[in-house]
Amino acid sequence: MIxxxxxxxxxxxxxxxALGALDRAAWSTLHAVVPAPVEPYAPFFDDRHRPEDYLVAVRGDVLVGYxxxxxxxPLAANAHVRQVQGLVVAGPARGQGVARAxxxxxMDRAREDGAVRITLRVLGHNAPARxxxxxxxxxVEGVLPGEFLLDGASVDDVLMGRSLLG
Incomplete structure (x- = not known):
């Protein structure tokens, strides 16, 4: 298959x-700290989650990730930083370089926006993402031990970052 x-x-x-459907289909305690979505579903975009905040991965005419x-x-003191707040890939597209792309x-978008640093948070048990x-x-720049209780288990919140210079 090509x-x-x-x-x-x-x-x-x-x-x-498409983003809402992808988000619901990909929900898992491997990466989500909020309860599983239930109907009626909230809009994917709102005042805090605008389309321009998202980059999407598309294969042909199929949206396969975001x-x-x-x-x-909103502080001026850290306007030089961007943060990844969600990375999702459709199940059938996993392991094919979509998340890396x-x-x-x-990181390219963050640089274009003038950022010199990028950060993210990842659950400690999410080995593939880490x-x-x-x-x-x-x-890894920090760990909040046992920050979340998911399915009855204590899960660390791992803070990661990197420079965008050079």
Whole structure:
């Protein structure tokens, strides 16, 4: 089977239904700290989650993933930082470089926005994501032990970051 090339682009309002469906299909305690979504579903986009905050991965005409990249706070003192706040890949597209393409696109977008640093948070038990981030130059900068209780188990919140210079 030939897999179409993955393209990344900024999300648009017309992507809302596909993004919502992807988000619901990919929900797992491996990466989510909020309860599983139930109907009626909230809109994917709102005042805090705007289309322009998302980069999407598309193969042909199928949306196969997204990453959200935003300023971590509204403070001028850390306007030089961007934060990944969500990276999701459709099940059938996993292991095919989609997450890596999205992460690299996120770093490019952050640089274009003038950022010199990028950070993220990942659950301690999410070994595949942690390995990807490490392979892309992110390092563990802190751990909040037992920050979350998921399915009755204590899970660490791992803070990772990297420079965007050089």
């Amino acid at each position: 897999v179409p090339e993955t393209q990344t682009r900024t999300a648009g309002p017309n992507d809302e239904d 990453v959200r990249v935003v300023a971590p706070t 999205l992460l690299r696109a996120a 390995a990807l981030y490490a392979a892309e130059g992110f390092v």
